[in-house]
Amino acid sequence: MDITFNNVSYIYQANSPFSHKALENLSFHVPSGTFVAIIGHTGSGKSTLIQHLNGLLAPTKGEVQIGEYTINSEKKPENLKELRSKVGVVFQYPEHQLFEETVAKDIAFGPENFGVSKIEIQRRIKEIIPAVGLDEKLLERSPFDLSGGQMRRVAIAGVLALKPRVLVLDEPTAGLDPRGQQEMMDMFYDLHQKQKLTTVLVTHSMEDAVKYADHVIIMNKGTKYMEGNPKEVFTNPEALNQVQLDVPEMIQFLHAFETRFGASIPFTRQTVQELASEIRHVLKEADSDE
Amino acid sequence: MREIFIEFRDVSFRYGEEQAWVLKNVSFNIYKDEWVAIIGHNGSGKSTIAKLMNGLLFPQKGEIRINGVPVTEESVWDIRKQVGMVFQNPDNQFVGTTVQDDVAFGMENRGVPREEMIKRIDEVLNAVKMQDYRLTEPHRLSGGQKQRVAIASVLAIKPEVLILDEATAMLDPKGRKEIMRTVSDIQDQNEISLITITHDLQEVTQAERVIVMNDGEVWDEATPREVFAKKDALRKIGLDVPFIAILADELKKNDLMITSEPLNHDELLEELWTLHSTM
Amino acid sequence: MNNSMIIGQYVPGNSLVHRLDPRTKITIIFLFVIIVFFANNIASYSILTVFALVTTALTKIPIRFILKGLKPVWFLIIFTFILHLIVTKEGEVLVEIIGFNIYSGAVIQGFAISLRFFLLILITSLLTLTTTPIEITDAIEDMLHPLKKIKFPVHELALMMSISLRFIPTLLQETDKISKAQASRGVDFRTGPIKERLKAIVPLLVPLFVSAFKRAEELAMAMEARGYQGGEGRTKLRQLRIKRIDVFVFITFAIIVAGLLITRNY
Numbered sequence: 001m002d003i004t005f006n007n008v009s010y011i012y013q014a015n016s017p018f019s020h021k022a023l024e025n026l027s028f029h030v031p032s033g034t035f036v037a038i039i040g041h042t043g044s045g046k047s048t049l050i051q052h053l054n055g056l057l058a059p060t061k062g063e064v065q066i067g068e069y070t071i072n073s074e075k076k077p078e079n080l081k082e083l084r085s086k087v088g089v090v091f092q093y094p095e096h097q098l099f100e101e102t103v104a105k106d107i108a109f110g111p112e113n114f115g116v117s118k119i120e121i122q123r124r125i126k127e128i129i130p131a132v133g134l135d136e137k138l139l140e141r142s143p144f145d146l147s148g149g150q151m152r153r154v155a156i157a158g159v160l161a162l163k164p165r166v167l168v169l170d171e172p173t174a175g176l177d178p179r180g181q182q183e184m185m186d187m188f189y190d191l192h193q194k195q196k197l198t199t200v201l202v203t204h205s206m207e208d209a210v211k212y213a214d215h216v217i218i219m220n221k222g223t224k225y226m227e228g229n230p231k232e233v234f235t236n237p238e239a240l241n242q243v244q245l246d247v248p249e250m251i252q253f254l255h256a257f258e259t260r261f262g263a264s265i266p267f268t269r270q271t272v273q274e275l276a277s278e279i280r281h282v283l284k285e286a287d288s289d290e
Numbered sequence: 291m292r293e294i295f296i297e298f299r300d301v302s303f304r305y306g307e308e309q310a311w312v313l314k315n316v317s318f319n320i321y322k323d324e325w326v327a328i329i330g331h332n333g334s335g336k337s338t339i340a341k342l343m344n345g346l347l348f349p350q351k352g353e354i355r356i357n358g359v360p361v362t363e364e365s366v367w368d369i370r371k372q373v374g375m376v377f378q379n380p381d382n383q384f385v386g387t388t389v390q391d392d393v394a395f396g397m398e399n400r401g402v403p404r405e406e407m408i409k410r411i412d413e414v415l416n417a418v419k420m421q422d423y424r425l426t427e428p429h430r431l432s433g434g435q436k437q438r439v440a441i442a443s444v445l446a447i448k449p450e451v452l453i454l455d456e457a458t459a460m461l462d463p464k465g466r467k468e469i470m471r472t473v474s475d476i477q478d479q480n481e482i483s484l485i486t487i488t489h490d491l492q493e494v495t496q497a498e499r500v501i502v503m504n505d506g507e508v509w510d511e512a513t514p515r516e517v518f519a520k521k522d523a524l525r526k527i528g529l530d531v532p533f534i535a536i537l538a539d540e541l542k543k544n545d546l547m548i549t550s551e552p553l554n555h556d557e558l559l560e561e562l563w564t565l566h567s568t569m
Numbered sequence: 570m571n572n573s574m575i576i577g578q579y580v581p582g583n584s585l586v587h588r589l590d591p592r593t594k595i596t597i598i599f600l601f602v603i604i605v606f607f608a609n610n611i612a613s614y615s616i617l618t619v620f621a622l623v624t625t626a627l628t629k630i631p632i633r634f635i636l637k638g639l640k641p642v643w644f645l646i647i648f649t650f651i652l653h654l655i656v657t658k659e660g661e662v663l664v665e666i667i668g669f670n671i672y673s674g675a676v677i678q679g680f681a682i683s684l685r686f687f688l689l690i691l692i693t694s695l696l697t698l699t700t701t702p703i704e705i706t707d708a709i710e711d712m713l714h715p716l717k718k719i720k721f722p723v724h725e726l727a728l729m730m731s732i733s734l735r736f737i738p739t740l741l742q743e744t745d746k747i748s749k750a751q752a753s754r755g756v757d758f759r760t761g762p763i764k765e766r767l768k769a770i771v772p773l774l775v776p777l778f779v780s781a782f783k784r785a786e787e788l789a790m791a792m793e794a795r796g797y798q799g800g801e802g803r804t805k806l807r808q809l810r811i812k813r814i815d816v817f818v819f820i821t822f823a824i825i826v827a828g829l830l831i832t833r834n835y
Binding site: 341344346367370371374375377379381382383384385386387388390391394395396397398399400401402403404407408411427428429443444447 | 702703731732734735738739742783784787788790791792793794795796797798802803804805806807808
Binding site: 041042043148149174175176177178179180204244246249252256257272273275276277279280 | 546
């Protein structure tokens with residue numbers, strides 16, 4: 001589903017002495033099937049932004065368009081529930097939302113609320129459990145007996161069981177160890193491709209943004225600071241540094257390399273292996289010039 | 291030879307009779323005034339080690355000595371004065387209703403006189419650069435600021451070791467940087483040992499020594515440079531390797547004779563430069 | 570987002586009333602509550618009303634804000650008045666409305682009782698408006714101190730209160746977060762029949778309890794690590810001090826009380 005923001009502003013506690021502008025005049029368009037990364041500091045408006053994607057918040061001004069659904073200040077759509085069944089949101093530390101007696105029941109909770117049939121739910125659970133890297137034996141266990149990493153996977157399965165068309169991920173790997181982080185991101189990327197999802201990833205990791213995203217939006221103080229494909233955005237370290245964001249480490253290295261050797265290696269989202277052979281190439285060439 | 295401060299001797303620990311051993315025969319020393327990083331995958335026993343160090347847990351087998359004194363039910367309150375700890379969740383360790391109340395909490399517990407408290411609150415809040423937030427309530431602080439207050443609270447007790455138990459794990463990159471800057475300042479300016487339990491590679495490379503835990507056992511104990519030289523093995527036990535170390539490895543495969551184990555950009559560029567000029 | 574939250578209804582300020590020692594405020598309010606029940610004529614009611622209004626003015630909190638805070642009790646006050654009109658049958662009949670006789674005694678008594686009620690609520694709400702919850706806690710701990718002799722856990726009670734105060738904003742944030750997560754999974758907290766809405770609370774309450782227990786456990790551990798062993802041998806950073814202004818306020822109040830006792834006899 002396409003995602004479009006038209007001049008969206010959001011003010012918390014409008015008309016009170018405590019009012020606080022969280023989003024200001026935000027506009028962007030993301031075509032269906034895109035993997036978008038949203039980056040910015042805490043308080044930059046990221047979490048306010050994603051809460052507009054399934055109508056948890058409605059814009060104070062402007063309009064949000066998700067597929068055929070429109071949300072603006074006048075009306076939350078009548079079919080809000082329908083929208084929520086199509087936009088799955090994995091919040092930060094999603095394991096905190098678990099509450100059922102068994103893993104199976106917790107995963108079924110969402111689809112049941114949206115009126116999915118029992119048989120269909122069972123079918124979906126069978127499909128999702130291996131996809132999120134869980135064992136079927138866990139289905140009848142209490143979610144509270146599982147390890148932190150397993151709990152997170154159960155919570156994610158509960159969102160995926162909605163069969164959403166848009167998947168919103170708010171720092172889904174926070175608190176996991178490096179291997180856990182890697183596995184989780186690979187899993188989401190795999191789902192994104194196989195199910196042709198539109199994925200919105202909120203992250204602090206520039207490395208993940210470079211690796212997975214087709215489109216990057218940098219937020220700063222409630223406004224869109226930069227936008228573009230990862231290559232465009234990340235090859236502008238000055239602009240990023242101005243809002244105290246780093247560029248991915250490879251780009252930092254390429255810059256340092258250029259300063260030192262006077263030869264530039266362009267950033268093409270290359271792998272470390274490719275970079276190594278490029279460096280060798282540059283060094284060899286410099287030698288043969290002399 | 292440096293003076294030993296913390297000593298683990300064949301320590302084994304499990305949370306219950308029927309449960310698996312979380313730590314198996316763990317032995318190591320931590321010296322005075324040194325910075326040690328403890329790394330390992332989730333569930334490798336890192337955090338258990340931290341809790342054993344100040345008697346929040348006691349081992350079933352083996353012995354732990356702090357400054358030569360075994361950690362027991364009797365010695366534990368003395369030991370907690372020497373071993374300060376900052377935990378992972380910034381919210382769940384903030385006791386006071388304001389910043390200064392929180393810093394005071396540990397001192398109040400130890401019966402520090404009020405005048406002395408006021409003096410130390412000034413000192414430690416300055417040390418973590420939170421002096422302007424003295425009367426601020428916790429819900430108005432960012433995660434990084436809360437953790438700096440937690441560090442200040444520990445420093446106020448004048449401990450001999452500061453343990454950061456994944457204290458940066460729940461912070462954003464900005465908060466993480468704040469904490470690491472604070473911590474390395476403190477280490478520079480005080481005679482204090484520092485133990486950081488972490489996944490963050492930046493934190494690991496800053497340490498003098500690394501203890502790598504895997505499935506409840508000490509897998510390696512060496513300098514960051516030596517540890518990161520074992521890239522493939524590290525990855526196998528679920529850990530990360532810095533970008534520069536990976537790149538150096540790939541360069542070697544491309545017949546560029548990198549000899550040292552570079553850990554940062556400058557080191558690698560320096561090496562490439564030397565290679566380049568001798569080619 | 571949470572910056573706007575005010576715990577209780579404390580309004581920050583530096584007025585005379587704000588600066589009073591919380592124990593002074595609590596004591597005076599306590600005495601005021603007793604005295605209000607002794608008021609029995611126009612003179613005593615006037616003195617009490619003037620006292621309450623002057624104190625209110627001294628807080629420098631906008632009247633509008635205070636009245637807004639009293640909104641829920643207006644209904645009770647008016648209800649009390651009407652009840653008296655209907656029930657009391659003293660004095661002469663003033664008017665007759667749809668078969669009901671309204672007596673002069675009823676008007677006077679109804680008015681007196683409603684005024685009493687209003688004064689009580691006004692003066693007690695001034696306490697929470699001008700005193701931070703933690704100051705109130707400190708004052709209670711201090712004033713209950715003598716009960717320690719009979720093994721009443723005064724310190725523990727005060728610590729519990731202050732920790733609860735500290736965690737209220739955290740738990741509110743958490744409630745907001747979890748209700749949004751469950752709403753995203755199709756829970757509807759706002760519409761539908763009562764039964765359905767009650768059912769919708771379970772997915773909110775269970776995670777809240779689980780997390781509160783986890784927080785409590787971690788907090789207990791952090792407190793232990795920071796050397797907490799109960800109230801014995803503890804020193805305190807926050808101190809309450811009776812200042813000159815408190816003495817002054819007490820004397821003023823004593824004069825008012827004396828005045829009341831005198832007018833009562835007439």
